[in-house]
Amino acid sequence: MIVRELNTALPWYRSLLxxxxxxxxxxxxEWKIADNAWVQVSEELERAGGSNVILQVDDIEAARREVDEKGITTGEIADYGFVRVLDLSDPDGNRVSLVQDA
Structure with a gap:
């Protein structure tokens, strides 16, 4: 994930991860999210805001409650039949999608 300023973005990512x-x-x-998977947040003013990451969750409703309790703004859970998706945006506009298999 590319952000304008790491120190500004860190509170949001700390709330989430x-x-x-x-x-x-x-x-x-960097956050280790699985044995072989990491999320890296780095500072680069010119490229900030265009990154996406998808994180799988077991229970999207519980994940939504958890991020809501942390003060992270969420949208609606989208149900595509085979997967349910909850999109979050960091302060720079990078998208973090939480997904649950249907």
């Missing part, structure tokens, strides 16, 4: 597992260099934070 907790504290970063790594900060390998200035302007970069």
């Amino acid at each position: 907790g504290d970063p597992d790594l900060t390998p260099m200035e302007g970069v934070a």
Whole structure:
């Protein structure tokens, strides 16, 4: 995920993912979300706001309640028959989609 300023974006990502597992260099934070999967947030003013990531959840209704309780703005859960999707946007407009298989 590419953001304008990491220090501005970090509170949002901490609310969603907790504290970063790594900060390998200035302007970069990383979260280990599975044994072989990471989410990286990095600072690059010119490219900020166009990233997407999809995170699978077991219970999308519970995930929505959890992010709502953390103050993260959500939209409606979209049901496509084979998958249900809840889109979130970080302060730079990057999209984080929470998905549950139907």
